[in-house]
Amino acid sequence: MGDVPLSHPRYNSLMGRKLLTDAASDGLLADSALIAHGRGEAYDYLLGEKTCNSARQAISQAAIMMQNAESCVISVNGNTVALAADELIRCAAILQCPIEVNIYYRTDERMDALNSRLEKVKGEVSHCEAPSNWAGDWQKAVESVVILGAKPSGKIPNLEGPRANCCTDGILGADVIFVPLEDGDRCEALIAMGKKVIVVDLNPLSRTARMATITIVDELRRMAPLLLLDLINIDDLSPVKWNNEKNLDNSLAVMLSKLEN
Amino acid sequence: MGDVPLSHPRYNSLMGRKLLTDAASDGLLADSALIAHGRGEAYDYLLGEKTCNSARQAISQAAIMMQNAESCVISVNGNTVALAADELIRCAAILQCPIEVNIYYRTDERMDALNSRLEKVKGEVSHCEAPSNWAGDWQKAVESVVILGAKPSGKIPNLEGPRANCCTDGILGADVIFVPLEDGDRCEALIAMGKKVIVVDLNPLSRTARMATITIVDELRRMAPLLLLDLINIDDLSPVKWNNEKNLDNSLAVMLSKLEN
Secondary structure (H helix, E strand, C coil): CCCCCCCCCCHHHHHHHHHHHHHHHCCCCCCCHHHHHHHHHHHHHHCCCCCCHHHHHHHHHHHHHHHCCCCEEEEECHHHHHHHHHHHHHHHHHHCCCEEECCCCCCHHHHHHHHHHHHHHHHHHHCCCCCCCCCCCHHHHHHCCCEECCCCCEECCCCCCHHHEECHHHHHCCCEEECCCCCHHHHHHHHHCCCEEEEECCCCCCHHHHHCCEEECCCHHHHHHHHHHHHHCHHHCCCCCCCHHHHHHHHHHHHHHHHHC | CCCCCCCCCCHHHHHHHHHHHHHHHCCCCCCCHHHHHHHHHHHHHHCCCCCCHHHHHHHHHHHHHHHCCCCEEEEECHHHHHHHHHHHHHHHHHHCCCEEECCCCCCHHHHHHHHHHHHHHHHHHHCCCCCCCCCCCHHHHHHCCCEECCCCCEECCCCCCHHHEECHHHHHCCCEEECCCCCHHHHHHHHHCCCEEEEECCCCCCHHHHHCCEEECCCHHHHHHHHHHHHHCHHHCCCCCCCHHHHHHHHHHHHHHHHHC
């Protein structure tokens, strides 16, 4: 793909594309992962490649839900690790919650590659400066983030095959799951377990988007720093009575106006 | 990806995905080709994964333009070969026009792989039955289709880098170019040369879609058999004064109504 200059008007989109193709070369992704990313690109194009107001509201309410959870977990797949491993490790450090690798097309090779990548990025993030406005021992906070998934100890009920495998210390025991880029079947199964599920999905019409407790219709790399910001400045946020369907319709309206103009 | 049963409601979409991931494994595609396919999938979802009326009209007018050309060429890239090599070889056999491989990220390895694949499929198609309603020596018609692109003899003006390379017997000398899945820059450069350019693009807002002489807003595997049908039954078709912008707006309206409902 070549280098992308920072001045390029579509820098973020092209960088995302590069992170994904690099991750594919590194064996982090299933065959169809790049196709899924492309679908996201198309919807993001319709969003104007910007975080819309309804997404911004969803991020804040997600931060409140994650902070107030009894037991929160961040569930990641290959695309999520490729795009936002660093920011999500920061979020987990602030929440002191685990990150669980939970992938659709599960192979030992990909699980190993994803775990290694997360441990490597965790090491890097622990040596970075703490996010501004956060007080505490940053290195210690990051180092204490547990990466789960390699040794699943249970299964998500009503879901066939290896994609159901997960950990009792993570997804199975959590009341709030932040799972960007989730599959519709698994989202449905988690909701059926009574869990609060927060997803990031650029397609407001998808089954995942319609099923989730809170759907953030935004690009993952763009929303992750905003989630981090809200998790740190949680005292500035006010919970609202959440109407996910109405919020999705507001995101749809942004896409409609792009198509109409 | 596993096998896709024919009864699956999204069979065509899932088969397209499988053809693309297989082609990637076979070295036919550039890194970002699967991402481009995913963008197409998203727009096709908004089209309801059906050939809309405006696309059907565009296909017929494209068939007339190709049949009436002084010199027609079918220009293909990796995704096009993966999805529709067989049907486009049939179209070329009926038109007795060359197929030219013209790719954005040109490497010798990919050019070789694409040429070999096209020659292989050409051999297979030559031993298939002739399309119904077509009279003549099918095997001879298919065997006489020339595959160009391996030895470019000229350049598309005003286009940088190896993506400008093409053949005087093909793209450079043609008055009508059917080029599914074209890039915006190259479409613009071909139009600037005074050529008639027919594209297949699922995004009616793309620069390619807006630049082309005729834009078929449809999925390539779905439209290729319809183009073949029209090329054979050309006497049943009537040329109309073509308004590409209006036709694009009609396709956009189909997507809008999907988002609205």
